[in-house]
Amino acid sequence: MFNNKKKFNDAILFFLIALVIIQFSSCKGEDKSKAITNKQVGFKIETSSDTIYQGEYAKSFAFLEKPFFKNSGMVVYMENDDEYSLKEDLSNEYDVNMEIFVNLRHDTINQKWMKGNDFDKTVVFGKKFDSTGSNTIKGYILEYYNKDLPIDSVFKSKKVKKYYFEKEIYVDSTLE
Numbered sequence: 398m399f400n401n402k403k404k405f406n407d408a409i410l411f412f413l414i415a416l417v418i419i420q421f422s423s424c425k426g427e428d429k430s431k432a433i434t435n436k437q438v439g440f441k442i443e444t445s446s447d448t449i450y451q452g453e454y455a456k457s458f459a460f461l462e463k464p465f466f467k468n469s470g471m472v473v474y475m476e477n478d479d480e481y482s483l484k485e486d487l488s489n490e491y492d493v494n495m496e497i498f499v500n501l502r503h504d505t506i507n508q509k510w511m512k513g514n515d516f517d518k519t520v521v522f523g524k525k526f527d528s529t530g531s532n533t534i535k536g537y538i539l540e541y542y543n544k545d546l547p548i549d550s551v552f553k554s555k556k557v558k559k560y561y562f563e564k565e566i567y568v569d570s571t572l573e
Contacts, residue, residue, distance in 0.1 A: 439463025448567045454523040455566045461518035465558045466542045473498040473520040475536035483535045498522040529570040
C-alpha cells in the first residue's frame with residue numbers, strides 16, 4: 398500500500414513539475430533586456446570534460462555563486478536547435494528550440510551526484526552532439542525570486558534575471 402501511494406505521489410509531483418516547465422517555457426511577456434553575460438555575474442558552468450567522444454553526453458552543471466536575489470532558485474534553458482542559434486542578448490529566445498532543466502530541489506534523481514551544493518542554485522544538464530570537432534553548449538540561466546516554481550509560471554520581470562552562457566566542447570570521433 399505504501400509503495401503504491403509513494404509512486405502515485407511521485408507521479409503527481411513529476412506531472413506538476415512537467416506542467417510548470419511547459420507553461421514556464423511558453424511565457425511571451427518577459428523582459429528580454431535582463432540578459433547578462435557570464436563575465437558580469439557570479440555563476441559557474443562546469444562539464445565533466447572539455448573533450449567527449451561521439452555518442453557521449455557532455456555532462457554539465459550550473460551553479461549560481463552570487464545570486465541577484467537573496468531568496469532565489471534557478472532553471473537552465475539550453476539551446477537545442479539545428480536551424481537557429483541563440484543570440485547572446487537573448488533577442489531570439491522564443492524562436493529557438495530549448496531544453497529546460499530544473500534545479501536540484503526539483504530534480505531529485507541528480508541530487509546524489511551534487512551533495513553539498515545548494516540545491517536551489519544548482520542545475521545538472523547535458524547535451525549529445527551529432528558532429529565531431531568543436532561544438533558549443535549555449536543557453537541561459539533564469540534566476541527567479543522565491544525558491545518555489547510558481548504553478549502558473551508567470552514571473553514579474555522585476556523578479557527574474559537571465560544570464561547567457563556558452564561552453565565549448567570538443568567531440569572526438571575516435572575511441573582510445
